[in-house]
Amino acid sequence: MVIKVAINGYGTIGKRVADAVDAQDDMEIVGVTKTRPAFGCDLAVRKGYPIYCTYDDSDKIAAFASAGYECHGGLTDLLEVADIVIDCSPGKVGASNLDKYQSAGVKWIFQGGEKHAMTGMSYTSSANHAENLNADGTRVVSCNTTGLSRTLVPLYNHCGKLSVECTMIRRAADPGDSSKGPINAIKPVLKVPSHHGPDVMTVKPEISINSMAVAVPTTIMHVHVIVAQLPDGHGLTTESVIDMWSKQPRIILMDGGETGITTTAEVMEYARDIGRKWGDLHEIFVWRDGVKLEGNTLYYFQAIHQESDVIPENVDAIRALMGTESDWLASVAKTDQSIAKYNNIL
Numbered sequence: 001m002v003i004k005v006a007i008n009g010y011g012t013i014g015k016r017v018a019d020a021v022d023a024q025d026d027m028e029i030v031g032v033t034k035t036r037p038a039f040g041c042d043l044a045v046r047k048g049y050p051i052y053c054t055y056d057d058s059d060k061i062a063a064f065a066s067a068g069y070e071c072h073g074g075l076t077d078l079l080e081v082a083d084i085v086i087d088c089s090p091g092k093v094g095a096s097n098l099d100k101y102q103s104a105g106v107k108w109i110f111q112g113g114e115k116h117a118m119t120g121m122s123y124t125s126s127a128n129h130a131e132n133l134n135a136d137g138t139r140v141v142s143c144n145t146t147g148l149s150r151t152l153v154p155l156y157n158h159c160g161k162l163s164v165e166c167t168m169i170r171r172a173a174d175p176g177d178s179s180k181g182p183i184n185a186i187k188p189v190l191k192v193p194s195h196h197g198p199d200v201m202t203v204k205p206e207i208s209i210n211s212m213a214v215a216v217p218t219t220i221m222h223v224h225v226i227v228a229q230l231p232d233g234h235g236l237t238t239e240s241v242i243d244m245w246s247k248q249p250r251i252i253l254m255d256g257g258e259t260g261i262t263t264t265a266e267v268m269e270y271a272r273d274i275g276r277k278w279g280d281l282h283e284i285f286v287w288r289d290g291v292k293l294e295g296n297t298l299y300y301f302q303a304i305h306q307e308s309d310v311i312p313e314n315v316d317a318i319r320a321l322m323g324t325e326s327d328w329l330a331s332v333a334k335t336d337q338s339i340a341k342y343n344n345i346l
């Protein structure tokens with residue numbers, strides 16, 4: 001069975017998810033939406049993805065032809081030929097699309113900009129693939145929550161109890177976004193605790209976690225500063241924690257002192273060097289020499305490429321919802337190998 005996938009919102013996340021889906025042999029892109037014939041349409045044409053209009057209004061659909069793009073119809077037409085839709089519209093916009101997906105009878109996946117309360121179900125492969133099997137819809141959690149889950153879920157699985165405090169040092173804007181800031185300030189998120197840490201509990205409620213956040217003038221990555229309290233008798237050492245993470249998918253561990261990769265700038269340069277499309281890094285990056293377990297307290301830093309760590313998670317979420325792969329590790333391996341082959345980086 002080849003799963004027919006629609007992308008509603010062909011922006012930063014949507015264009016990446018489209019290519020990750022296109023790389024898989026068990027799914028295909030049946031169309032992507034644009035609100036109007038502007039930036040992004042040329043890319044869709046080059047990739048061979050049918051363009052649909054975000055809206056069903058005939059004048060908005062006709063505007064594409066006037067600008068020289070073939071438009072195959074409105075969102076309703078796209079949903080008719082899809083098994084599942086990946087909603088990659090801007091945060092908080094997606095909620096208004098839910099009724100359309102439900103009336104069309106397609107499965108749906110929202111992104112981290114939507115609230116868990118709206119979807120009632122959230123997803124990240126390492127935490128709750130099994131719970132999402134055959135569900136009607138879900139929400140792939142945000143880039144920060146995805147990154148936190150990658151290191152915290154295996155720790156929780158080992159310890160059976162975990163209490164976490166973390167500080168999110170957040171990029172101000174994506175590189176292609178000229179409308180946001182700050183450009184010369186550090187901006188604390190004054191809603192304390194911030195939503196980032198507690199959002200982990202939407203996929204792994206057993207982990208007790210709080211966070212604070214600041215936005216800083218950088219566009220390339222987030223950094224998490226994490227302090228985790230392990231229970232008595234955890235039986236771990238700094239080395240065994242590192243070893244545990246090195247066996248998990250989608251975590252890169254490197255020694256900053258040895259490699260010279262000591263900042264997010266070098267992490268991103270590394271992603272470009274290894275030929276990742278758009279310079280993306282689907283894995284999270286943990287500095288091995290920044291990990292330290294003292295008694296029951298574990299300290300570490302990790303860097304998150306905000307535009308891309310959620311991309312392969314969307315592919316795995318499709319398999320969960322369609323019920324075509326029940327083993328999260330098997331899905332993750334298939335997703336990652338297919339993307340690597342597609343990008344010629346094996």
Ligand SMILES: NC(=O)c1ccc[n+]([C@@H]2O[C@H](COP(=O)([O-])OP(=O)(O)OC[C@H]3O[C@@H](n4cnc5c(N)ncnc54)[C@H](OP(=O)(O)O)[C@@H]3O)[C@@H](O)[C@H]2O)c1
Nearest residue numbers: 009010011012013034035088089090091111113143306307
């Ligand atoms: N960027 C990140 O770092 C990041 C990381 C993880 C998760 N997310 C989440 O992913 C989602 C998408 O974010 P993004 O960064 O990709 O946003 P984005 O770059 O602004 O792209 C959103 C796209 O949605 C389209 N759109 C606008 N209104 C729409 C509607 N009513 N229905 C469908 N599509 C609509 C826009 O299309 P046109 O260009 O055609 O006008 C735009 O291309 C959000 O929930 C966000 O929180 C973002």
